[in-house]
Amino acid sequence: MDVEPDWLVWAREIQAIAQTGLTFSENPYDRERYEALRALSARIFAARTSALAERIETLFEGETGYATPKIDVRAAVFDESDRLLMVREVADQHRWTLPGGWADVNLTTAENAIKEVVEESGYRVGVTKLAALWDRTRQRHPNGVFSCAKVFFLCDLLGGEATASLETSEVGWFAEGCVPSDLSVGRVTSGQISRMFEHRRNPELATDFE
Structure with missing residues (x-):
């Protein structure tokens, strides 16, 4: 099996940053930015797979707390x-x-x-x-x-x-x-x-x- 492509590593990291940021940030402007990052990560996954961005973002929304494996x-x-x-x-x-x-x-x-x-x-x-x-x-x-x-x-x-x-x-x-x-x-x-x-x-x- 090949090593994971860069886009997957980067998109996963963006999602983790967004998830952790939404967990700890109370500033509404920062939360908007983290939500935008989460949506961006979903769009990257959707562009490289057959899944819809909306479905992926819904999956991400269910992940809360500090992002861990x-x-x-x-x-x-x-x-x-x-x-x-x-x-x-x-x-x-x-x-x-x-x-x-x-x-x-x-x-x-x-x-x-x-x-x-x-x-x-x-x-x-x-x-x-x-x-x-x-x-x-x-x-x-x-x-x-x-x-x-x-x-x-x-x-x-x-x-x-x-x-x-x-x-x-x-x-x-x-x-x-x-x-x-x-x-x-x-x-x-x-x-x-x-x-x-x-x-x-x-x-x-x-x-x-x-």
């Missing part, structure tokens, strides 16, 4: 045969990914990972290691509107049974050489999956970051 959690669950748990993501044409999603409030990132596994696969797991904390852009995922930090946990299987959900259409276990090629690359890449197998083989590996 969003948190995506992923669970690398292994069974006793060192097979990796994967699910088909309905929202991405039923492509395969590790269980996970946006982190919910009032839960730790590890608790979020456990919750996502239960909801998407039917299995109960225990977190054993923080394997990676990666920036989505640096990992060359498809371009996204907002900055995102991706948190990967190693997990052991505790129980349960394969159960698809509204979000997933299939649940499967895969040995290292048999991982599906039709991945939901917005959620996980083949390189990240390979790295999870490396962490499984060598639990003493340091947590990956950046």
Whole structure:
């Protein structure tokens, strides 16, 4: 995947400046300027994508407070045969990914990972290691509107049974050489999956970051 284009980096930064400015500024003239910056960012996104500027600006209006990266959690669950748990993501044409999603409030990132596994696969797991904390852009995922930090946990299987959900259409276990090629690359890449197998083989590996 290519590095993000300059226009995306700049438009995202403009949106973040506008969001943070609207959070802390009380001066009505400054607020007008920040709202204009937010609209400008939306127009840039619209000019480079198929989305309407109005729709993008509505999305931006829902973002309040100091602008920070969003948190995506992923669970690398292994069974006793060192097979990796994967699910088909309905929202991405039923492509395969590790269980996970946006982190919910009032839960730790590890608790979020456990919750996502239960909801998407039917299995109960225990977190054993923080394997990676990666920036989505640096990992060359498809371009996204907002900055995102991706948190990967190693997990052991505790129980349960394969159960698809509204979000997933299939649940499967895969040995290292048999991982599906039709991945939901917005959620996980083949390189990240390979790295999870490396962490499984060598639990003493340091947590990956950046």
